Amino acid sequence: METHIGSRDCARTARNDSDEKSVRIVDAEGHRKNILEVATAEFAAHGFAGARIDEIAAKTSCSKRMIYYYFVDKDGLYVAVLENAYRRVRQLEEAVDYDVLSPEAALRKLVAFRFSYHEKNAHFVKLVLNENMNGAHHLARSDVIVQLNQLALATVDRIYARGVHDRVFRPGISALEIHWQISAFCFYGVSNKSTFSTLFERQISVGLSFDKIKANAVDSIMRFVIL
Incomplete structure (x- = not known):
């Protein structure tokens, strides 16, 4: 599981350097879960062809770039869903x-x-x-x-x-x-x-x-x- 999160791409809730590693792990798990929940609804409603990564990103706490960081591409996200x-x-x-x-x-x-x-x-x-x-x-x-x-x-x-x-x-x-x-x-x-x-x-x-x-x-x- 990825443990790196870009600070400008996803919300961060803690800044203490001593807790940075654990915060990154928690962020990664939380953001992946959030993306999967939103993507599930979008793919179910519109199918693979009809669902849009831009729309999924707009409904999550992450950017389009970070979705690709976690899942590589639209196909990878769909398989994960x-x-x-x-x-x-x-x-x-x-x-x-x-x-x-x-x-x-x-x-x-x-x-x-x-x-x-x-x-x-x-x-x-x-x-x-x-x-x-x-x-x-x-x-x-x-x-x-x-x-x-x-x-x-x-x-x-x-x-x-x-x-x-x-x-x-x-x-x-x-x-x-x-x-x-x-x-x-x-x-x-x-x-x-x-x-x-x-x-x-x-x-x-x-x-x-x-x-x-x-x-x-x-x-x-x-x-x-x-x-």
Whole structure:
């Protein structure tokens, strides 16, 4: 992680020479976080092509020059945004101890978490959708994202294997199949929310709540794997 900050490019909050090194480190971490937060919103809203570094810089505490100092170029910033987005969801997911739950309870909890996370973090869904529209060009450059998603598969596989061992889940299903099904439910509710709501506003208003949709998604996944 970089520890140098240009004094005229980013705000400084301390000037004591004895604390200069620690202040630079804190500044670097804080500014990188600020840039990533702003860039995430911009890339999600406008896609890679539509987002502008000038606009991102104007909404952060750093200049355009310092954004390039941290991330080299627009491509580097975008890859960092994608990595940060995937890292966040995996960290939250891995913080749950699924092994202390029964396989059924663990899988229900996992599906419910993913469904709720996508609903509450539309930026993540929009970033993934934008990347799909661009043929996953930037995502393919990141070994970090590949490794993070292997963690996601490993979590599913561990839960599923316990269920098969306990004879509550039917054998012969891959972790990738289950992960695919979960992702399909999670994404549709966000990616098609505007069009679906417009087309079926009246029907939705009389009984299709978010909690009901989530419960249906969880039940569907459970029916897919349970004997």
